[in-house]
Amino acid sequence: MNWSFFHKLGSPKWFYDISGRWLPWFAVAGVALLLVGSVWGLFFAPQDYQQGNSFRIIYIHVPAAFVAQSCYMMLAVAGVVSLVWRMKLADVALKCAAPIGAWMTFVALLTGAIWGKPTWGTYWVWDARLTSMLILLFLYFGIIALGQAISNRETSAKATAVLAIVGTVNIPIIKYSVNWWNTLHQPATFKVTEKPAMPMEMWLPLLLMVLGFYALFTVSLLMRMRLEVLRREQKTRWVRETLEKLS
Amino acid sequence: MRQIVWLLFCREWRLAWRRPGDLLNPLVFFALVVSLFPLAVGPEPSMLRSMAPGVIWVAALLATLLSLDGLFRSDYEDGSLEQWVLSPHPLALMVLVKVLHHWMMSGLAMVLLAPLFGLMLALPLSSLPVLALTLLLGTPILSLLGAVGAALTVGLKSGGVLLALLILPLYIPVLILGTGAMDAALQGMPVTGFALWLGCLAVLALTLAPIAIAAGLRIGVSE
Amino acid sequence: MKPLPVELDSLACERDQRELFASLSLQLEPGEVLQVAGPNGSGKTSLLRIMAGLLPPSAGDMRYGGDSVFSGTGRENWRQQRLYIGHAPAVKGALTAEENLAWLCALSRPVENDHIWQALEQVGLRGFEDVPCHNLSAGQQRRVALARLYLEQHPVWILDEPFTAIDKAGVAALETHILQHAARGGLVIMTTHHGLEHLPGVRCLDLGQVN
Numbered sequence: 001m002n003w004s005f006f007h008k009l010g011s012p013k014w015f016y017d018i019s020g021r022w023l024p025w026f027a028v029a030g031v032a033l034l035l036v037g038s039v040w041g042l043f044f045a046p047q048d049y050q051q052g053n054s055f056r057i058i059y060i061h062v063p064a065a066f067v068a069q070s071c072y073m074m075l076a077v078a079g080v081v082s083l084v085w086r087m088k089l090a091d092v093a094l095k096c097a098a099p100i101g102a103w104m105t106f107v108a109l110l111t112g113a114i115w116g117k118p119t120w121g122t123y124w125v126w127d128a129r130l131t132s133m134l135i136l137l138f139l140y141f142g143i144i145a146l147g148q149a150i151s152n153r154e155t156s157a158k159a160t161a162v163l164a165i166v167g168t169v170n171i172p173i174i175k176y177s178v179n180w181w182n183t184l185h186q187p188a189t190f191k192v193t194e195k196p197a198m199p200m201e202m203w204l205p206l207l208l209m210v211l212g213f214y215a216l217f218t219v220s221l222l223m224r225m226r227l228e229v230l231r232r233e234q235k236t237r238w239v240r241e242t243l244e245k246l247s
Numbered sequence: 248m249r250q251i252v253w254l255l256f257c258r259e260w261r262l263a264w265r266r267p268g269d270l271l272n273p274l275v276f277f278a279l280v281v282s283l284f285p286l287a288v289g290p291e292p293s294m295l296r297s298m299a300p301g302v303i304w305v306a307a308l309l310a311t312l313l314s315l316d317g318l319f320r321s322d323y324e325d326g327s328l329e330q331w332v333l334s335p336h337p338l339a340l341m342v343l344v345k346v347l348h349h350w351m352m353s354g355l356a357m358v359l360l361a362p363l364f365g366l367m368l369a370l371p372l373s374s375l376p377v378l379a380l381t382l383l384l385g386t387p388i389l390s391l392l393g394a395v396g397a398a399l400t401v402g403l404k405s406g407g408v409l410l411a412l413l414i415l416p417l418y419i420p421v422l423i424l425g426t427g428a429m430d431a432a433l434q435g436m437p438v439t440g441f442a443l444w445l446g447c448l449a450v451l452a453l454t455l456a457p458i459a460i461a462a463g464l465r466i467g468v469s470e
Numbered sequence: 471m472k473p474l475p476v477e478l479d480s481l482a483c484e485r486d487q488r489e490l491f492a493s494l495s496l497q498l499e500p501g502e503v504l505q506v507a508g509p510n511g512s513g514k515t516s517l518l519r520i521m522a523g524l525l526p527p528s529a530g531d532m533r534y535g536g537d538s539v540f541s542g543t544g545r546e547n548w549r550q551q552r553l554y555i556g557h558a559p560a561v562k563g564a565l566t567a568e569e570n571l572a573w574l575c576a577l578s579r580p581v582e583n584d585h586i587w588q589a590l591e592q593v594g595l596r597g598f599e600d601v602p603c604h605n606l607s608a609g610q611q612r613r614v615a616l617a618r619l620y621l622e623q624h625p626v627w628i629l630d631e632p633f634t635a636i637d638k639a640g641v642a643a644l645e646t647h648i649l650q651h652a653a654r655g656g657l658v659i660m661t662t663h664h665g666l667e668h669l670p671g672v673r674c675l676d677l678g679q680v681n
Contacts, residue, residue, distance in 0.1 A: 149405055162462050177423040180427075250576070254572075258569070326558025327561075329524060334578060336577065469519075
C-alpha cells in the first residue's frame, strides 16, 4: 500500500491545495443529490401505507441521523490518528467536525420530533432512537465544551481526542442499554425498521438524500478545515502568498 | 510492584483521614438529594416507592461526580502528579489504586447508606439487598468513568459542571441497569441478569478506564 | 551508578503557536553541570520538562547512551536514571516531611527511615521529621523536596530553579552538593537565576542566544 499519501496528509499546504481542487466537485454533487433526492422524496415518492404523507420527513431525518452517528466515529478515528501519529491535520479535523456533527444531531432530533406529532400525537416521546440521539447530542456537547475550556491548543486537541475515543467505546453500550430500557417501558413502540421492505421508489430517493447529506457534510468540513489551516499557518509564506492572491 | 501499590494505598488513606470532613461531604449530599424528592412530590408511599430506585441512583451518580471533581486536583497543584507521571512504575496501575481507594471512601459508604434511604422512600425490605448489590457493582464503574473525566479536566478551574457534562452521558447504561434491576426486584423477578451485566461493565471499566485516566493525566501534566 | 552521555539532537519546542527554540543540539558527558540560562519566556522550563519526559518536543530527539528517551526501552531506562525537581515541590501539606519523602522515594525505589532522617538533617530540617508540611514555610517545604537529592541514587539530575526560597547558607550547601555529585560522575542540568560563574566547570547554555 502506498503510504506516501498518508505522510503527505501531514502537510497542511498539501491538504489546502488538494481540498481546493476537490471542493467544487463535492459541492456540485451534493447540491445535485440533495435537489433530486428531496424533490423526488418529498413530492413524487409513493405514500406510506400506514403514515400517509407524514413519513416523508424521513428523507431528512434518516440522512441527518446517519451523518450524526458516522461523524462521531470519524471524531474517534481522527482522535486515534492525532494521538498515535501526532498529525496536526487530524486535530484540525476533530475540532472542525464536532460542531457539524452536533448540528446534524440537532436536525435529526428536530425532524424526529416533527415526525412524532402526526405519528404518536406528541412532539417528544422517549423511544429508543430519539433518546439515543439525545445522548449523542450530549456527547457532542461534551467534546465541544472540553475543547473550548482548555486554552492551550495542543492540550485541547489531545484531551478531546481521548474523550472522543472514550465516547465511541461507550456508544455501543449506551445504544444497547437504551434499546433494552425502551423495551422494558414501552413494549408497543412503532419501529421503522420492522416495517415490510420498502419499495424501490421509496428507498432510492432516501439513498440519494443520504449521499447528498454526506457530500454536504464533506463540503462543510473541508471549508471549515481550510479556514482553520489558514489560521494556524498564518505565519508561513505559502499562506501569505495565498491570501495575497485572494485579495 | 506490590510494594508501590501498598505504599500508595497507605498514602491515600493517610491523606483522606487527615481531612475527614472531605469524606463526609459527598455522603451528606447524597442524603440531601434523596430527601429533596419527598419534599418535592409529596410523601405518599406508593409514589415514593415507584420513584425510589431512580431517585437513589441519580443521587448516587451526582454525589459520586461531586466527590470526583477534586480527585487529582490537589496533586496537580502541588506538583505531586508530575512525579507520578515521571515515575518508572506504570501510571495506569497507580491511578487504579487511587480511584479504588476513593471508591472505598465514597462509593462503598453509599452502598452501606442506600438501604437506609430505601426504607425512607418506602421500598420493601426484600428489595434492599438488591439495591445494595447493584450499587456495589455500579459505584466502582461510576468512580472509574468519573475519574476519566477528572483526569481530562485536571488543569481546569471550571469545577464540577464541565465534569458532569462530560461524564453523565457515559453513566446512563449503569443507571438503566441499576434501576432495571430494582424494578425487577420490586416485581419479584430474578435480578441475576442485571447483576451479571453490571459485573461485565465493571470488569470492562476496571481494565480500560485506567488507561484512559493515565492518558488524560499525562496530557494534563504536559501543559 | 555512572550515567551515560546525554545527546540532544535538533530539539525544538513550540508552545501556544510560538516557537521557543529550534534545532537545539548538544552533547553532555558524565561529570558535567549544565546551566540553562536565558530571559523569561525563552523556554528554559519547557526544555527541562522536555528532557524530563513530561512534555513531547515539537521536533528532534534526545538520546541517553544512544537510546531515544521518548520511546521504548530507552524511555524505561531514562525514567529510572533521572530525577526531576520542578517549580512545585511535590510536597503534600497534610503529610509529614518524613512521609512525603518516603513516598517520593518510593516512586523510584523505597528507602529506609534512617536514611530519610539523615537526608533531612543534611538540608537543615533535623527535628522537623514528623511535622505536617503545611506548618512549614515555603523555604522549608522546598528543602524537603531537595532532600531527595541526598537520598536517591539517580545519576542524572534535572532541577528547575532549585534555589528558590532557600537562604544563603542553604544555597552554598546545595551548590557544594551539586558539585560533589558531578565530581562522582553524575550529570546535573539546571536553571537558576543565581549566578553560577564562581563555580568551577559549569557549562552554560543560553537559550536567548540560540534563536
